Amino acid sequence: MSTLTVELDERSYPIQIEAGLLSQPGFFVPYIKGQRAVIVTNETVAPLYLERVLAACGDKQTDVITLPDGEQYKTLEQFEVVMTRLLEMNAARDVTLIALGGGVIGDLCGFVAATYQRGVPFIQVPTTLLSQVDSSVGGKTAVNHPLGKNMIGAFYQPVLVAIDITTLNTLPEREFAAGMAEVIKYGIIYDAAFFDWLEANQQNLKSLEPEALGKAIFRCCQIKAEIVAQDEREGGIRALLNLGHTFGHAIE
Secondary structure, three states: OEEEEEOOHHHOEEEEEOOOHHHOOOOOHHHOOOOEEEEEEEOOOHHHHHHHHHHHOOOOEEEEEEEOOOHHHOOHHHHHHHHHHHHHOOOOOOOEEEEEEOHHHHHHHHHHHHHHHHOOOEEEEEOOHHHHHHHOOOOEEEEEEOOEEEEEEEEOOOOEEEEOHHHHHHOOHHHHHHHHHHHHHHHHHOOHHHHHHHHHOHHHHHOOOHHHHHHHHHHHHHHHHHHHHHOOOOOOHHHHHHOOHHHHHHHO
């Protein structure tokens, strides 16, 4: 297992990267604050990985909230759906939320965690390459609004980012390509040697070779962790990470 830490004083947290990580029974138990966890996932990811994550929660009481899949559901309406379900469950302040899915689930669940009972712990379990190397790390949480993308949200850090690279085996090719664009971004903005390594290893990455994927994901997370540690709230150097995003969001 590869582990690195996002250094934010008392809000520091580990990023753990390993093939098969989700298949370890009880893996999440040390990170679940109280006796209860609630997994927030979507209709696409749940049939693939929900049972593994339930087993990784060990003997903790674990409930599941399953949402529709898609960027169009990253809304205040779905935010309210999750909030209502938590209230109906009588989830207390010591509940731990687990975001199981890509960037939409991670952003939405993180925003719920930031605001439910004025803040509860949450774990990021990203299942897309894009979310593994970018949105799960750094504490940006948000939902979209008809007048703008990610305009309603909070900076709120998880207690753990757990990356199982075998989840990429079920990722559609188009989504893998989107994630690789983000991987290449890190080479462009921060590490020319990493960019050269990506060029030399592109075939291994395309064929989902575990060692190459693990190395690429680790380096991306390492770069983002270094930047976030210096500028958590994007007042300076963190803006580097936005390469292309401003125009991209306008086009979306």
